[in-house]
Amino acid sequence: MRRLAGLLVVPLLLLTAACGGDDKGSDSTSSSAASGGLPAITAGAKFGEKPTLAKGTGNPPKDLKVDVISKGNGAEVKKGDAVSVNYLGQTWVSTKPFDNSYDRKAPFSLTVGAGDVIKGWDQGLEGQKVGSRVEMVIPPSLGYGTQAQGAIPANSTLVFVVDIVKSTQIPTSAKGKEVPQTDASLPKVSTNTDGKAPTVTVPKSAAPTKLVSNYVLESDGAKITDKDNVVLNYVGLLWKDGKKFDSTYDLGKTQTFAMQQLTVKGLKAGLVGKKVGSRVLLVIPPDQAFGDKAQTGIPAKSTLVFAIDILAVM
Structure with a gap:
């Protein structure tokens, strides 16, 4: 069947692409370096600011790694929720982003767990709180695997900084x-x-x-x-x-x-x-x-x- 979603202009992130409200980030300031050996945020450290990231050092992790840079005080994101986020993504071996929503000045929306995006995103966002900034390192098996995607080479480990702006529970049906x-x-x-x-x-x-x-x-x-x-x-x-x-x-x-x-x-x-x-x-x-x-x-x-x-x- 023809998916109408394929007729949209969509970010690279897409494979083809009453909870909290408009909560802001917590009062704490984002750390300039992520824990556990994840690439450091070198500028734009606060929630809502466009970040820059250092290159990864050494061998990238083989499993999904998620670090909460600053924890929000909004609702917890659950599978099936529609969320709006801002993000910046680059590969482990580069300091040049391949995509970001900050420059578009419009958050990106997805349904968590629906398979709209790469698996690392579905897994990494579930359980996080609205208003949080998280950094995710996603191995190829949970990213694009052996397929190159635009500026992303095959078998790339991906690094994302994600600001969770909003989350909404989706009803199962229209009513009225x-x-x-x-x-x-x-x-x-x-x-x-x-x-x-x-x-x-x-x-x-x-x-x-x-x-x-x-x-x-x-x-x-x-x-x-x-x-x-x-x-x-x-x-x-x-x-x-x-x-x-x-x-x-x-x-x-x-x-x-x-x-x-x-x-x-x-x-x-x-x-x-x-x-x-x-x-x-x-x-x-x-x-x-x-x-x-x-x-x-x-x-x-x-x-x-x-x-x-x-x-x-x-």
Whole structure:
């Protein structure tokens, strides 16, 4: 199936990519050198500052190493939580970062334990507290292994400094007031709230030529803006034959989208203004989807149908 996440501009970190709030770091100052032989932070030592790192010395550790540089006072990060972090990464043998979020001036969002990122991140972040700065040394087996990735050579040990900005527990399903689905010319979406994929029945009629964005379940959450990072569960189908081309439920994990990076015009337009916690039906005509360009599993000039649970905003 075509993963819509592949259409985002994403950091290198991605493999393809009510807990705490906006807690700040603790009052303690980060140490200039990590313990246990991890590379020292040579500048930008405090939580929230862009750090610089020394090169690793000697042979890198063979196992994941995590050092808490400064401990925050926020909620503990659990598997399945959506977190926002700032980070800088470089290889053990270099002082030149291969990626960082500080220069982008926007935290990076992921769901812990969902396999969105390299395994070392999923393992290293779980159990840490919001507001903490941690340094992680990740062996190749928990990083990119034998595959080179851009400026990262094959079999590289990776070093990251990570500031944990926010963590949010993700509900299993949208919930809210059921909105009557009275238009027989539109797909009908089930209203189950058991965490399983909603069923979508596409009518055997002509597809609409304009974007449709309707509530199926309407919550009382805040409205999505075009600057939010949203955590979604969704099913995507073709209007023509009702064939499924994408589903987060089939993969067993949610997907986080940065609204500013969405390239599917109708998907962005259909979500902005909708309330967090709701289930939404989107019908996207070709001129707001992929037009006359075919995608994997999506023929050219296809009308797309989505049932989307808006689970959280990061």
